[in-house]
Amino acid sequence: xxxxxxxxxxxxxxxxxxxxxxxxxxxxxxxxxxxxxxxxxxxxxxxxxxxxxxxxxxxxxxxxxxxxxxxxxxxxxxxxxxxxxxxxxxxxxxxxxxxxxxxxxxxxxxxxxxxxxxxxxxxxxxxxxxxxxxxxxxxxxxxxxxxxxxxxxxxxxxxxxxxxxxxxxxxxxxxxxxxxxxxxxxxxxxxxxxxxxxxxxxxxxxxxxxxxxxxxxxxxxxxxxxxxxxxxxxxxxxxxxxxxxxxxxxxxxxxxxxxxxxxxxxxxxxxxxxxxxxxxxxxxxxxxxxxxxxxxxxxxxxxxxxxxxxxxxxxxxxxxxxxxxxxxxxxxxxxxxxx
Numbered sequence: 001x002x003x004x005x006x007x008x009x010x011x012x013x014x015x016x017x018x019x020x021x022x023x024x025x026x027x028x029x030x031x032x033x034x035x036x037x038x039x040x041x042x043x044x045x046x047x048x049x050x051x052x053x054x055x056x057x058x059x060x061x062x063x064x065x066x067x068x069x070x071x072x073x074x075x076x077x078x079x080x081x082x083x084x085x086x087x088x089x090x091x092x093x094x095x096x097x098x099x100x101x102x103x104x105x106x107x108x109x110x111x112x113x114x115x116x117x118x119x120x121x122x123x124x125x126x127x128x129x130x131x132x133x134x135x136x137x138x139x140x141x142x143x144x145x146x147x148x149x150x151x152x153x154x155x156x157x158x159x160x161x162x163x164x165x166x167x168x169x170x171x172x173x174x175x176x177x178x179x180x181x182x183x184x185x186x187x188x189x190x191x192x193x194x195x196x197x198x199x200x201x202x203x204x205x206x207x208x209x210x211x212x213x214x215x216x217x218x219x220x221x222x223x224x225x226x227x228x229x230x231x232x233x234x235x236x237x238x239x240x241x242x243x244x245x246x247x248x249x250x251x252x253x254x255x256x257x258x259x260x261x262x263x264x265x266x267x268x269x270x271x272x273x274x275x276x277x278x279x280x281x282x283x284x285x286x287x288x289x290x291x292x293x294x295x296x297x298x299x300x301x302x303x304x305x306x307x308x309x310x311x312x313x314x315x316x317x318x319x320x321x322x323x324x325x326x327x328x329x330x331x332x333x334x335x336x337x338x339x
Contacts, residue, residue, distance in 0.1 A: 046070070047247065054249040055115060055230040055242050062238050062253045064214035069247035079212035079252075082179055084171045085199065086139070086164060087278035087313030088206065097271060097337055098280070098315025103323045104143070104267040105333040106304040107297035112262070113232035116140050116270030118224040119334075120290035127221035128282050129275045131170070134220050136272050136281040138229045138243070140165040140293075141311045145264035150184065153260065154193045160185040162311060163261045165231035165241035169218050171275055178243045178250045179213035180231075182259050211241075211254040219245050221281070224272065224289060233262040267306060268293055271337075273314035281316040288338035289318060294330050302327035305335070 050069050057072065059065045065074040089100045105114065116138065129135025142163045151159040162183040169176050184196070184207045192198045192207035199206040219227055223245075230242040238253040239261060256262050270293045274280045283289075295303050305323035318337035325333045 051228060051244045051249070054244060054251075055228070055232075058232060058234070058238065058240050059251050059253050062255060064212055065251045065253075066214065067249045074251060077214060080174070080177065080215055082168070082171060082174060082177050082210050082213040084166070084168055084177070084179070084181065084210060084276050085197075085208060086166075086181055086276055088144075088162065088183060088185075088204070089311050089313050096315060096317050096319055096339075098273050098310060099278075099313050100308055100310050101320065102269050102271055102308075102310030102312075103291075103293075103320065103333060103335050104269040104306045104309035104311075105293040105295045105325075106267045106306045106309070107295050108301055109297035109299060110262070111142075111265040111268060111295055111297050112234075113230065113296045114140055114268040114270070115228055115230040115294045117228045117292045117294070118272075118289055119292050120288075120336075121225045122288045123286040124222050124224065124283060124289065126284045130277075130279045131275065134169055134218060135275050136169050136221060137275050137314065138167040138227065138272055139270065139312050139314065140229050140231045140241075141269040142261055142265045143267035144185070144311055145261070145266075148264045149260040150258075153257070154184065156184075156186050156190060158187065161259045161261060161264065163231075163239065163259050163265075164312070165229060167216065167227070167229050167243045168275055174213075176216040176218045177213040178216050178241055179252050180211040180239060180241050180254055182209045182211070183207070184259070209258070211252050211258075214250050214252050216243060216250045217245070217248070221272070221283070229270065231268075233265060235260075235262040267309060268295055269310045269312065271310075271312075271316065273312060273316050276314065278313045278315075280314070283317055283339060285339055287318065288336060290334060290336045292332055292334045294332040296331075299331075300327050300329060301331060303331050303333055305333045
């Protein structure tokens with residue numbers, strides 16, 4: 001009897017020990033997972049802070065630049081060219097986003113910079129454009145402005161100016177590029193300045209000119225939430241487009257005297273649309289994208305949500321929801337579009 005009790009006690013002790021090891025293993029596994037989550041969160045926050053730093057840190061000169069995390073130094077890189085051409089908005093009613101049917105963030109003071117992002121993206125499994133899958137642009141567009149000093153600078157008694165900060169996923173076999181497109185709309189029979197291309201329609205006489213372009217990477221539209229596009233202007237300085245994705249940032253700067261847009265920028269449209277020429281970005285059914293347009297006009301005031309204030313002629317097949325505006329240290333508008 002004593003032997004049986006002793007054996008039972010030893011067996012019980014082993015079971016307790018095994019249970020303890022299992023519990024310890026589960027604890028260590030949970031602790032390891034928790035440590036991993038903390039590290040991942042810290043990495044994500046560090047990357048987000050780096051994105052913010054690069055968008056607020058203008059390159060030192062005009063030209064093309066690249067930076068890789070965690071470096072906060074813009075490294076000058078080779079510039080390319082692009083034949084890209086947008087279609088400015090032409091009056092006409094449409095049901096889906098683009099060709100005027102879009103929100104713009106309007107500021108009371110002159111806008112110095114704006115950043116577009118997609119904080120929430122659900123249901124997106126594919127996007128196609130006229131050239132196939134993942135064929136689109138991210139566009140951050142200014143308002144059409146009438147009183148820019150550029151008119152007199154180029155010898156016109158009157159004109160309108162429009163500036164676009166663009167990421168093109170792949171255009172005419174050039175691969176992904178980041179650049180600025182400049183537009184002037186001049187009197188009907190006037191000629192464009194030297195170095196500008198003419199694009200005349202029954203509605204307007206347009207002149208456009210692209211900045212240099214920096215080569216980037218084609219990002220699948222399913223990864224919209226990882227991308228941000230920013231534009232910044234400086235009177236007597238440079239205008240800069242900055243595209244960030246993951247651990248890479250790309251920027252292009254040109255003189256603000258190209259359009260003197262710093263004197264007239266007061267509205268910002270941002271969205272994902274077709275890849276130039278009035279084309280469309282077509283998303284799979286069930287797609288929903290939240291669009292955020294953060295603006296800086298030197299105040300903490302909330303910008304205004306302007307409906308039907310889009311300036312690009314490119315479109316997508318999503319339908320606009322309602323728009324809200326928020327003030328504070330980083331004022332913004334936000335809206336959802338879906339199909």
